[in-house]
Amino acid sequence: MLKEHSNKLQVSSEIGRLRRLLVHSPDSGLGKVVPSKAQDWLFEDIVHLDTIRKKEYDFYTKILLYFLDPKKIKGKLKEIDAEKSKRYFYKPDHEKFFRSDRVIELQWLLAEILEDHEIKLKLAASVCAIENCTYDSQKELLKLNPVALAKTFINGTIDRDKMIFAPIPNFIFTRDIGIVINDHVLLNKPAKKARTREALIIKYIFHNHPFFEAYRRNIIELSDTHHHFLLPKEGDDKKVTLEGGDVMVVSKDHLLIGVSERTTMEAAHQAVNVLFERNLVKKITIIKIPKKRDYMHIDTVFTQIKRNVWVMLGNFSKKAVLHQDDDAVQRILEGNKKDDKLKIIQFRKKDIENPKYFDNLEDLLVDISENELGSKEKVKFIYSGNNEFPFDAREQWTDSCNLLALKEGVVLGYDRNDKTVEAFRTNGFAIITAGDLISKLESGEADAETMEDTLILMPSAELSRARGGFHCMSMPLFREDL
Numbered sequence: 001m002l003k004e005h006s007n008k009l010q011v012s013s014e015i016g017r018l019r020r021l022l023v024h025s026p027d028s029g030l031g032k033v034v035p036s037k038a039q040d041w042l043f044e045d046i047v048h049l050d051t052i053r054k055k056e057y058d059f060y061t062k063i064l065l066y067f068l069d070p071k072k073i074k075g076k077l078k079e080i081d082a083e084k085s086k087r088y089f090y091k092p093d094h095e096k097f098f099r100s101d102r103v104i105e106l107q108w109l110l111a112e113i114l115e116d117h118e119i120k121l122k123l124a125a126s127v128c129a130i131e132n133c134t135y136d137s138q139k140e141l142l143k144l145n146p147v148a149l150a151k152t153f154i155n156g157t158i159d160r161d162k163m164i165f166a167p168i169p170n171f172i173f174t175r176d177i178g179i180v181i182n183d184h185v186l187l188n189k190p191a192k193k194a195r196t197r198e199a200l201i202i203k204y205i206f207h208n209h210p211f212f213e214a215y216r217r218n219i220i221e222l223s224d225t226h227h228h229f230l231l232p233k234e235g236d237d238k239k240v241t242l243e244g245g246d247v248m249v250v251s252k253d254h255l256l257i258g259v260s261e262r263t264t265m266e267a268a269h270q271a272v273n274v275l276f277e278r279n280l281v282k283k284i285t286i287i288k289i290p291k292k293r294d295y296m297h298i299d300t301v302f303t304q305i306k307r308n309v310w311v312m313l314g315n316f317s318k319k320a321v322l323h324q325d326d327d328a329v330q331r332i333l334e335g336n337k338k339d340d341k342l343k344i345i346q347f348r349k350k351d352i353e354n355p356k357y358f359d360n361l362e363d364l365l366v367d368i369s370e371n372e373l374g375s376k377e378k379v380k381f382i383y384s385g386n387n388e389f390p391f392d393a394r395e396q397w398t399d400s401c402n403l404l405a406l407k408e409g410v411v412l413g414y415d416r417n418d419k420t421v422e423a424f425r426t427n428g429f430a431i432i433t434a435g436d437l438i439s440k441l442e443s444g445e446a447d448a449e450t451m452e453d454t455l456i457l458m459p460s461a462e463l464s465r466a467r468g469g470f471h472c473m474s475m476p477l478f479r480e481d482l
Contacts, residue, residue, distance in 0.1 A: 007211045009218075009477050011180040012252035013373075014304040015405040016479035019068060022174045023474060024106040025061065025090055026052050029155035029167025030466075040194060043169060045465040052462040057172075058090055059434040059458055060412070060470065061103070066441045067406045067448045069102035077442045093147045104211075104477070106174065107150050110201060113208045114146035123204050127153055130196055131165040140164075153201060168197050173468045174475040175299070176243040176262075177202040181280055182252055184218040186271070191241035191262040220278075222270045242267035245297030245472055250304065251372045252481075253282040258298030261291045276349045285364060288343040289316070294393070299471045300402050302361060305382070306409045306453075307482070308375040309427070311420070313396045314387040316342050316361040373482065382423045391419040398460070402469030408482070409453040412470040414460035421455065430454045 031049030065073040088096035092107040128138040156167045178187045246258030302312035344358040358364040369375040384400040385391030400417040440446035
């Protein structure tokens with residue numbers, strides 16, 4: 001059981017020292033995604049489970065533990081790697097699982113709430129209802145112990161090979177299930193049916209696990225629009241769907257909300273009202289981006305690296321993307337052409353009738369860095385693919401802009417985005433692979449507490465097929481204040 005004294009929730013920035021987060025390691029459900037269902041389940045391709053686990057995500061787990069909970073791993077690396085083929089250290093249902101109260105595994109939390117028989121009955125009934133299970137299947141589920149049942153709820157399988165409903169392969173993207181805003185939790189309302197079970201499981205965890213008991217009154221859920229079920233198909237924009245990848249806490253007083261393929265304007269509207277009513281923030285900026293699969297959420301087009309450094313896609317920039325074959329006349333003629341329109345509106349609680357508008361993303365981010373975070377240094381932008389065509393679009397697709405800050409200036413990204421890595425190096429960042437860093441952290445040659453301005457390159461051949469980076473694969477619960 002998680003220690004009760006360690007349950008503080010507090011996130012007031014994107015870059016404060018990360019001390020606690022929710023994750024979910026790749027489960028066997030990812031290995032059951034078939035080509036005909038891949039896009040329905042929000043995957044662009046099928047992934048190789050063994051590779052995504054052993055050669056990619058396990059590096060992520062190790063890095064997180066060295067930074068957030070080193071006592072769980074430092075000095076034990078040889079022993080952990082000796083059991084690499086069995087991976088007991090990484091399996092939430094095994095007694096040798098790392099069980100950190102800093103790097104918190106969702107499957108473990110789910111198993112713990114299922115120890116309560118009443119919760120077990122209710123959640124089993126709810127899952128079976130949304131998955132159209134037979135009554136016999138429901139009875140079969142209730143025979144499972146809490147650890148086995150938690151695993152089945154996630155991967156859809158009983159006894160290794162009997163599938164009774166689809167897996168939820170997107171559960172690894174814990175950012176989307178909810179977001180901590182100061183000391184409150186905003187739970188999601190997923191846009192796609194494939195994520196309905198995720199939202200149900202998370203709701204039960206936050207409302208029932210003792211770890212979150214002190215914050216029960218601080219859980220926010222958006223309600224559907226009145227009579228939403230009567231709306232015709234063209235009324236979809238009135239539906240309330242919101243995912244955590246479209247929410248960024250950039251300061252204790254300022255929240256960004258994206259309106260995208262996955263988050264509707266109506267959800268943004270409701271969120272603005274409820275967050276102002278609760279006096280959680282003083283400003284909320286709505287960033288409307290094209291409803292394209294390329295972008296999905298705002299954290300696929302920009303994330304924060306330092307107070308004065310952001311990584312972003314050049315499509316939303318004042319700075320034109322460099323096309324190798326363009327001559328001067330062509331650049332001038334197409335200089336004002338914008339295929340990818342965005343709209344930025346900032347509401348202030350004290351004067352909600354008079355919002356502020358921004359013409360481009362850079363102006364907004366400069367305003368945040370200088371006027372809210374007090375940066376005295378010049379604001380810098382690192383562009384996807386170094387803002388060169390076609391690398392800008394290629395590398396944004398493989399999450400060059402979707403980075404997770406472990407602390408200010410120390411971020412995790414994929415190793416495949418070469419031009420973006422070049423841009424980081426040009427801007428003064430050290431570049432190190434996850435494997436090399438782990439060796440140095442274990443030997444004492446590197447220190448997580450003193451590391452500065454570093455891009456940590458994570459192996460990504462399979463993870464990137466799932467269309468999410470490390471910002472997506474993390475739900476911060478506690479960051480130190482800047």
